[in-house]
Amino acid sequence: EVVPRVRRFVATTQCEPFDRVYNFGGFTDGDRAAIIAKRFGAKKIVLYGFDFEKGEGLKLKKLKWARKILELEGILDAPGQGSTQRIH
Template sequence: MRLEEWFELYRQILSDFNFSAEDDVKSARLMHGLGKDKLLDAEALREKIEGRDVVVVGGAVNSEADGEVIITAGKAIVKWMKLSDRTPDVHVTDMEESADLLVSLEENGTLLVLHAHGDNMDRVREVVPRVKSFVGTTQNTPFDRIYNFGGFTDGDRAAIIAKRFGAKKITLHGFDFRAGGIKGKKLSWARKILEKEGLI
């Protein structure tokens, strides 16, 4: 997804949810300030993904999946760890999981992709000081190793990352877009984005 395409969607999302672009910027700058030398170049993702069969694991996962590379998205990691002994290769998240879990994943070889947005500055403050390194992302303007690959929810962002960094094949596993309320609204946007990217 080109950045221009993302920003067209982003403006619609801001309006739909009454989110603050200014708060998104503040959160990204907070992540940058706390992260400093911990912030990885995005090419770390290419080293994990390029030319490989990738399985992206979403929040409705209820079984294991085989793939050369496993990318878990957000709270799906909690279910995945109950289902599989395999540590994911990459974990894409806005940090709703516990900091202890994210630290443990990193210690076991998972590349963390941490996302800053206006509503999770408290999570940025808790998690970033505790991890050793990560790829940082924003949904606003990227800068100095804070990237914007596109994507709204952890799941669609993870799938877009797989595409962006040259996965040979992408399989979505545990993706279910049926829900009510705000969650359903977010999943509707996730589906729209994945369809636009040709990933479903």
């Protein structure tokens, strides 16, 4: 009930979108933010604090999915295809 009354705001979800709530893709907050930036035409995207190799258990699984999504979106280079540090 709150979302329809808010202006100049983009609400996102990982589930089924509705009303003015959009699903741009992504699994973590960070990769979703990068995808949104790309879709809105960002010329440069810099990710701080992403270490795709550190973490344990569920955290490491989430980071691996985030990396894969960023690679598929063309935001992050895939391993073996150049530097994984190059962010678009």
